[in-house]
Amino acid sequence: MPLLTTIAVGGLQTNCHILTADGSPECAVIDPGAEPQRVIDAVTAAGLKLRYILCTHGHADHTGGVALLQEELGGRFYLAAEDTGYSVDPPDWLVSALGGFTEPPEPDAELDDAETLALGRSAIKLIRTPGHTPGSTCFLYEGMVFTGDTLFRGSIGRYDLPGGDGRQELQSIRERLLTLADDTPVFPGHGPASTIGEERHTNPYLSGRV
Numbered sequence: 001m002p003l004l005t006t007i008a009v010g011g012l013q014t015n016c017h018i019l020t021a022d023g024s025p026e027c028a029v030i031d032p033g034a035e036p037q038r039v040i041d042a043v044t045a046a047g048l049k050l051r052y053i054l055c056t057h058g059h060a061d062h063t064g065g066v067a068l069l070q071e072e073l074g075g076r077f078y079l080a081a082e083d084t085g086y087s088v089d090p091p092d093w094l095v096s097a098l099g100g101f102t103e104p105p106e107p108d109a110e111l112d113d114a115e116t117l118a119l120g121r122s123a124i125k126l127i128r129t130p131g132h133t134p135g136s137t138c139f140l141y142e143g144m145v146f147t148g149d150t151l152f153r154g155s156i157g158r159y160d161l162p163g164g165d166g167r168q169e170l171q172s173i174r175e176r177l178l179t180l181a182d183d184t185p186v187f188p189g190h191g192p193a194s195t196i197g198e199e200r201h202t203n204p205y206l207s208g209r210v
């Protein structure tokens with residue numbers, strides 16, 4: 001399996017990322033939001049050992065597959081403490097839109113800023129980016145950044161949901177993501193990939209045009 005495999009899961013097409021490591025059978029899964037069986041099958045078929053389940057934030061479309069994935073394959077589940085209540089008892093319309101939601105378990109560990117999680121000989125670095133939710137976190141691995149619902153190609157995450165804060169979200173993006181190199185590939189929680197440079201220069205939310 002390549003270093004990165006992305007599977008779009010559920011009715012909201014959440015990008016679920018499987019990260020592998022050179023020379024190691026370990027893998028990490030970011031945002032198994034729905035359809036956990038597809039993720040289980042991909043990890044199992046590749047003969048990988050699931051070490052971490054990482055959620056960029058607590059919304060149900062990013063956490064809905066965690067419980068079954070962990071039950072089947074193990075792995076430590078990380079979610080920021082601020083976001084742990086966000087997918088408890090989601091509304092019915094959301095559950096049916098997601099197509100397969102199970103309430104996530106309690107995280108095995110909370111996510112601290114700048115913490116690194118070893119994966120093979122490499123490491124996943126945490127970047128806390130509050131705004132979309134108070135606990136929103138991005139992950140940097142092998143030069144790629146996984147931005148959840150904080151930064152999309154050509155857009156940013158909504159901040160009108162409970163706990164959202166638009167000013168804080170823009171500050172997080174400017175101070176913690178746009179400080180990465182222009183050629184850093186960006187893999188958002190929904191939709192197509194981009195680069196930091198492309199977003200810096202063309203994202204209307206970041207160039208003051210909105």
Ligand SMILES: [Zn+2]
Binds near residue numbers: 057059132149
């Ligand atoms: Zn979200």
